[in-house]
Amino acid sequence: MRLRPLALACAFPVAVAAQASTWDAPLPPPALKASPRLQEALPAQTHSQLPTYIEADRFEGQTDIRARLQGHVQLRRGDTVIRADQADYTLADDTVIAQGNVHINRGGNIYRGTRLKLQVDAFQGDFTEASYRFLDTQGHGDAQRVEFLSRDRTTVHQASYTTCQRDDSEGWAPDWVLQARRMELDRATDTGVAYGGVLKFKGVPILPVPAVSFPLSDKRKSGLLPPTIGIDSVSGVEYAQPYYWNIAPNRDATITPTLMSKRGVNLGTEFRYLERQFSGDLTLNYMPDDRLRERDRWSYAWRNQADLSPLLAGLRADWKIHRVSDNDYWRDFSLPGSGGLTNERLIESHGALSWARDGHSLLARAQKWQTLQDVDAPITPPFDRLPQLQWRYTPLALHNPLGLDWSLEADTTRYRARTVDGRQHIDNGQRSYFAAQVARPFLRPGSFVTPKLQLHTANYRFENDRPGRASSHSLAVPTASLDSGLIFERPTQVRGRSYVQTLEPRAFYTYTPYRDQSMLPLYDTALSDFNLTSIYSENSYTGHDRIADNHMVTLGLTTRYLNADTGAEVARFGVAQRLRLADQRATLGYDAPGTKGWSDILVGAGVKWGTRWATDxxxxxxxxxQRTTRSAVTGRYSPGPFKVVSAAYRYQRENSTQIANQGSEQIDLGWQWPLNAAARAQTPGNGPAAKGRWYSVGRLNYSLSDKKLVDTVIGFEYDSCCWIGRVVVERLQNSVTRANTRLLFQLEFVGFSRLSLGADPLSSLQEHVPGYQSLRSQAPAAPSRFSNYD
Structure with missing residues (x-):
């Protein structure tokens, strides 16, 4: 056998850093880039064909039979490297027996110990008094004995496991560690299972684990998920223990039994699937004999989307079936794992079949609502669509030789609903409408003029008689409008920076004659929001049950500042006002009609102060x-990752004609901000910290008119090198007079699991804090085995 040294050639890329502007983030340090010829995993069929390289200070033995190696021993084969003070290698059974400072590097995973017996190619053997470190998670630990069963399976006896990284201090100990009688590690599935273990945090046992599985990478795996524990005055102590079942790469299920000490046991199941032509999820919850309501409680939800193009090009199907057992379900089930539908009192079910091709689109839909009523705060049930048939046609540009923009839409829908007391709604019936519009834009450099004609016809057939209303009603409403504007540009400078400033005057005219619609129901119609976009629209309402008799002119002026190099909008300022030429007569019945004369003035602005500041x-x-009837001012400051402060002021006068009317006035403040130097230096995925990082996070919504906090979420996060702690106090208003207060606590052991007390605080922060970023939302890329090359 010939001794051969092994050489490794690396190519170092040359990085050239361009000069960064004051708004740019610092450039990352240059890093090695793996060659595309280097394979992360060697094919199994090549293992037996790979050569073996041996190096040592002293060599003795019989050629092609056995060898005794002493001093700086190295044995290499493929992605496996064995180092030791001395070793005996037998070629017949491919076995190496090594002693003294034994070191194994297999695909970047490191093992160290005192004595090793191993069949190299089969990777079967024993390692005594060993320590180990895994490449993917940087998890490591110690063991009395490591038993290699195959290239993928390993059993570790009397073992420990943690992802906390060792430092140079004396007496270092990991913040958290899992100690187990036996661990079974499977690299094929990247999962580990610990038996007879205990989880310790700061040296204190916090959770016995008779059997628990944990990840060896970021791949999905079957096993128990972190439990959720809550204490509630109604349900008592709640314990939810989810189990995740990785059925297949495209299918999985989560089964969550929840024990409520005052009520009983709830079983929740979520099944997800992703196929080539369809995808969806199914959620089931069942609680037999709930002692709170003295009845069985249940809910189910099935959502599915299907692409039926193989049957007919452009054909799709979509359905959602969702129901719960009773009106109190939304208030009684709020914790994760118990099928919570917090504050969801309108539950929708629908089924739709749609087709689109060459500008045509067809829709067949059935939609039904379940309304969960509250005696103290009843709500009007919405109308069901049973069924709806719709056709739309918008021709493609190549079919418009005259430059016309036109479209057609036809719809017929049967609407049914019940009143709050459960009787048939008097407005149940069938509505059919046809809408057509045609416009001819005249576009020139610096100007545009767009005349448009619209026609809306509708027919209503009612199932029930109402005094003064016929059993059917038809109407036709035409609308004419003219939109025009100019665009001027000039180069300018602001504080030494070059911009292009625009000046854009705009005039919009619309006329719709009055048609009596007072006896028509409101199936899908509401008042449009009054803003700088809707002020240039023909109709004051959304939907198809009211066409406002508008005769008015809208005048507006907008100026923008554009980046001279990229064309990106940096700032915009606008003002607009309507002049109504005649009183409005068609209304919804609960809104104030527009009167002849000038409307309120709208003034808007938006500025992006570099990449950090933004205001609207x-x-x-x-x-x-001579008063403001509505105002909204928002601002956001985000100088870097995990640093964001947002503030908003909103004011709405209930009646713009009354000076003394106060209306609603609120201040909204949200933030996520580092509290110490280590946190301020944090960037996504930059590795462990020498010192822990503290963050403050929260949101406060304060009503100035009521002089009280409406919604409050305040918390702190601590990010150590291997665990994250979160504590959040949440108080959310769920009715006019009542609020729900919860204390949420979570320990996240990075690369292992999470333990939560109460609901998940991470979900609460993501839902309620604007711009919140999870501390591990941008994990570093999976390391290459060549980064641990020996």
């Missing part, structure tokens, strides 16, 4: 009472 503002001013 909208003010609605009434000239008659």
């Amino acid at each position: 503002a909208l003010v609605q001013y009434n000239r008659d009472i």
Whole structure:
């Protein structure tokens, strides 16, 4: 056998850093880039064909039979490297027996110990008094004995496991560690299972684990998920223990039994699937004999989307079936794992079949609502669509030789609903409408003029008689409008920076004659929001049950500042006002009709101060009472990762004609901000910290008119090198007079599991704090085995 040294050639890329502007983040340090010829995993069929390289200070033995090696011993084959002070290698059975400072590197995973007996190619053998470190998770630990069963399976006896990284201090101990009688590690599935173990945090046992599985990478795996523990005055102590079942790469299920000490046991199941032509999820919850309501409680939800293009090009199907057992379900089930539908009192089920091709689209849909009523705060049930048939046609550009923009839409829908007391709604019936519009844009450099004609016809057939209303009603409403504007540009400079400033005056005219619609129901219609976009629209309402008789002119002026190099919008300022030429007569019945004369003035602005600051503002001013009737000002400051502060002020006067009316006035403040130097230096995925990172996070919504906090979420996060702690106090308003207060606590052991007390605080922060970023939302890329090359 010939001794051969092994050489490794690396190519170092040359990085050239361009000069960064004051708004740019610092450039990352240059890093090695793996060659595309280097394979992360060697094919199994090549293992027996790979050569063996041996190196040592002293060599003795029989050629092609056995060898005794002493001093700086190295044995290499493929992705496996064995180092030791001395070793005996037998070629017949491919076995090496090594002693003294034994070191194994197999695909970047490191093992160290005192004595090793191993069949190299089969990778079967024993390792005594060993320590180990895994490449993917950087998890490591110690063991009395490591038993290699195959290239993928390993059993570790009297073992420990943690992802906390060792430092140079004396007496170092991991913040958390899992100690187990036996661990079975499977690299094929990247999962580990510990038996007879205990989880310790800061040296204190916090959770016995008779059997628990944990990940060896970020791949999905079957096993128990972190439990959720809660204490509630109604349910008592709640314990939810989810189990995740990785059925297949495209299918999985989560089974969650929940024990409520005052009520009983709830079983929840979620099944997800992703196939080539369809995907969806099915959620089931069942609680037999709930002692709170003295009845069985249940809910189910099935959502599915299907692509039926193999049957007919452009054909799709979509359905959602969702139901619960009773009206109190939304208030009684709020914790994760118990099928919570917090504050969801309108539950929708629908089924739809749609087709689209060459500008045509067809829709057949059935939609039904379940309304969960509250005696103290009843809500009007919405109308069901049973069924709806719709056709739309918008021709492609190549079919418009005259430059016309036109479209057609036809719809017929049967609407049914019940009143709050359960009787048939008097407005149940069938509505059919046809809408057509045609426009001819005239576009020139610096100007545009767009005349448009619209026609809306509708027919209503009612199932029930109402005094003064016929059993059917038809109407046709035409609309004419003219939109026009100019665009001027000029180069300018602001504080030494070059911009392109625009000046954009705009005039919009619309006319719709009055048609009596007072006896028509409101199936899908509501008042449009009054803003700088809707002020240039023909109709004051959404939906198809009211066409407002508008005769008015809208005048507006907008100026923008654009980046001279990229064209990106940096700032915009706009003002607009309507002049109504005649009183409005068609209304919804609960809104104030528009009167002849000038409307409120809308003033809006938006500025992006570099990459850190952004502000938006909208003010609605009434000239008659010389007061602001509505205003909204928002601002956001985000100088870097995990640093964001947002603030908003909102004011709405309930009646713009009354000076003394106060309306609603609120201040909203949200933030995520580092509290110490280590946290301020944090960037996504930059590895463990020498010192822990503290963050403050929260949101406060304060009503100035009521002089009280409406919603409050305040918490702290601590990010150590291998665990994250979160504590959150949450108080959310769930009715006019009542609020729900919860204390949420979570320990996240990085690369292992999470333990939560109460609901998941991470979900609460992501839902309620604007711009919140999870501390591990951008994990570093999976390391290469060549980064641990020996």
